[in-house]
Amino acid sequence: MKTEFHRITRLPSYVFAEVNKLKAEYRDQGHDIIDFGMGNPDINTESFIVDKLIETVKKPKTHRYSVSRGIKGLRKAQADYYGRRFSVKLDPEKEIIATLGSKEGLANLAMAITDPGDVILVPNPSYPIHPYGFIIAGGSLRHVPTLSNGQFDEDEYFKTLTRSLKHISPKPVAIVISFPSNPTTKTCTLKFYEELVKVAKQNEVWILSDLAYAEIYFGDNPPPSILQVPGAKSVAVEFTSMSKTFSMPGWRMGFAVGNEILIAALEKIKSYLDYGAFTPIQVAAASALSSNPSTIEKVRGIYKKRRDTLVDSMSKAGWKIPSPEATMFAWAPIPEKFKSLGSLQFSKLLLKEADISVAPGIGFGEYGENFVRIGLVENEHRIRQAARNVKSVFTAADRILSEYSSGEIDH
Secondary structure: OOOOOHHHHOOOOOHHHHHHHHHHHHHHOOOOOEEOOOOOOOOOOOHHHHHHHHHHHOOHHHHOOOOOOOOHHHHHHHHHHHHHHHOOOOOOOOOEEEEOHHHHHHHHHHHHHOOOOOEEEEEEOOOOHHHHHHHHOOOEEEEEEOOEOOEOOHHHHHHHHHHHHHHOOOOOOEEEEEOOOOOOOOOOOHHHHHHHHHHHHHHOOEEEEEOOOOOOEOOOOOOOOHHHOOOHHHOEEEEEEHHHHOOOHHHOOEEEEEOHHHHHHHHHHHHHHOOOOOHHHHHHHHHHHOOOOHHHHHHHHHHHHHHHHHHHHHHHHOOOOOOOOEOOEEEEEOOHHHHHHHHHHHHHHHHHHHOEEOEEHHHHOHHHOOEEEEEOOOOHHHHHHHHHHHHHHHHOHHHHHHHOOOOOOOO
């Protein structure tokens, strides 16, 4: 009997599983873990969205199969959102498809457009579905670093990108980008997108843009959409999610918008795999998209307060964490004294010694090493408690490091 499966063996071991296993063990022992590890929003979904779901689910007709591309009202609501937010006009019939979260949309588009051996250019560090969706689909990866000395350098990015497009064989078929970035929290400019669209057209390569954190930003300039670039729809498709924007992660509602060839390919794949989200969820999602901007502003304000609390309290504890530009995360360099441990062992140490869970940077790609990702998914009181715990660890650093010098931190 066959016991090894090609697509599974191509996937590396899941780094986060090691931390999650240790976290579960400590919780079983009675530890109160302050969990910054998973980007799982804890903010309540607004009551009017929940009420719309309840109202709709009472209608028996909504219990039937839906449509895989999303109900018309939802696609229209997404088109109206893009018009208000980005001044981008979208055709709800040809240029929008509802997805079961942006992650499902990315993975299924990878299945739709990837032939065995196709080369995809992916960012590194990166949210895992960006590379692994294409690995599962049978593609090959080439990594484009997105950080230089902890910063996103647009000029350096394009130097690497153009080298890759010129010298890689076979020729890449798609470029994956994600700004604001999970995990690095970095943003980009509209000028960056303009240059990227130009490069894509010259090289006849698709652009897949993940814009899941479009509304979670903390500066004066809202993150742009690549579709704001004239002609971008000829080469680009963009993914968005309602998980963070409206604090609806478990609802699994997202979108792919843009190039109608790619949207049609995704729709065909999805027509074989699912019947779309439960109709009452789609109706409630349309209500959220059409709501007053204060709904989004409230969520953004909560994350901003948590960001400021994290950066300030950790700084006082001795851990200098750069203030995130956007997203619901902080991308924190491992303190110099602990850097030799690497991100996985440092994450385990924080669990064991401080009852704090973070995501090791190595889990987001080799260029994520020496960092950990901290999710802003605990309230301000818990964040301050975490800082006090960190300060205790830093105070006892020499003793702690001497205890772990002989091997891995696994118990």
